[in-house]
Amino acid sequence: MKFSFRKLFLVCLACAVCGQIGFLLQKKLSQPVFTSYSLQETPPYVVALDAGHGGFDTGANYASLNEVEVCEETVDALFNLLEENDAFIPVRTRENGEGANISQRVEQAVEARASLLVSIHMNLDPSTTQSHGFECFPIPPGRKWNEKSMQFAELVAQGMGQAGHRLRGSNGIRFAYYSGKQKLIVDAEDTRERTLKSFGILEQSMCPTVLIEQCFLSNENDRKQWADTQGCQKAAEIYYSAICAYFDVSETPHPTPEPVKEGW
Numbered sequence: 001m002k003f004s005f006r007k008l009f010l011v012c013l014a015c016a017v018c019g020q021i022g023f024l025l026q027k028k029l030s031q032p033v034f035t036s037y038s039l040q041e042t043p044p045y046v047v048a049l050d051a052g053h054g055g056f057d058t059g060a061n062y063a064s065l066n067e068v069e070v071c072e073e074t075v076d077a078l079f080n081l082l083e084e085n086d087a088f089i090p091v092r093t094r095e096n097g098e099g100a101n102i103s104q105r106v107e108q109a110v111e112a113r114a115s116l117l118v119s120i121h122m123n124l125d126p127s128t129t130q131s132h133g134f135e136c137f138p139i140p141p142g143r144k145w146n147e148k149s150m151q152f153a154e155l156v157a158q159g160m161g162q163a164g165h166r167l168r169g170s171n172g173i174r175f176a177y178y179s180g181k182q183k184l185i186v187d188a189e190d191t192r193e194r195t196l197k198s199f200g201i202l203e204q205s206m207c208p209t210v211l212i213e214q215c216f217l218s219n220e221n222d223r224k225q226w227a228d229t230q231g232c233q234k235a236a237e238i239y240y241s242a243i244c245a246y247f248d249v250s251e252t253p254h255p256t257p258e259p260v261k262e263g264w
């Protein structure tokens with residue numbers, strides 16, 4: 001066979017194209033694959049904060065209020081509280097104003113080796129303005145971080161109840177599953193292990209995780225109490241107390257001691 005540079009070039013080009021396609025396919029198929037890691041046993045604890053929705057996805061909309069803005073405001077307030085306490089390193093799963101899919105959010109938490117992931121959302125009932133109250137969704141029974149997620153969920157729900165927020169269901173803690181397009185929500189007492197998928201962030205997370213539905217944007221009283229700047233701050237303080245209790249850390253940040261002045 002006669003050697004030809006043209007043939008060699010075409011063969012090389014074909015190999016390069018196939019290689020690139022193979023690489024892209026592998027990348028696509030292998031997402032998301034995160035390696036597991038062990039949770040920290042001593043402070044500082046990394047806490048990943050996930051403001052629901054973001055970018056083009058503004059979440060629930062009601063009375064000119066976008067869910068995403070309320071989520072970000074709450075996460076900002078919680079981030080500031082955690083940052084002031086040396087026992088914590090808060091990280092965000094996405095920057096404010098930017099979008100991110102579930103895998104990207106989880107990736108941020110995994111990269112930071114988060115010991116807890118808190119996902120903040122607001123609820124909406126398009127059928128009635130009467131639905132109101134707080135509910136949160138820990139990783140469901142039968143999954144690796146169910147127990148620890150439950151512990152944190154209980155602390156959050158307790159705090160919300162003590163602050164006068166109505167706890168939905170029996171105690172504000174519920175499990176969510178998808179059966180096809182149908183959403184199945186059960187109270188915390190129903191600890192049956194199901195193979196049905198739950199919320200994406202609870203399915204993919206590699207550490208104890210709770211998805212919080214802070215209040216109903218479609219209910220006027222909920223909105224007034226829990227969705228304005230004061231309400232977000234109040235909720236953030238409750239989440240902060242729950243995080244401190246969960247990790248058994250003092251709520252009062254330890255101030256850096258003043259340097260001792262020597263002599264006169």
Ligand SMILES: [Zn+2]
Binds near residue numbers: 059121
């Ligand atoms: Zn949401």
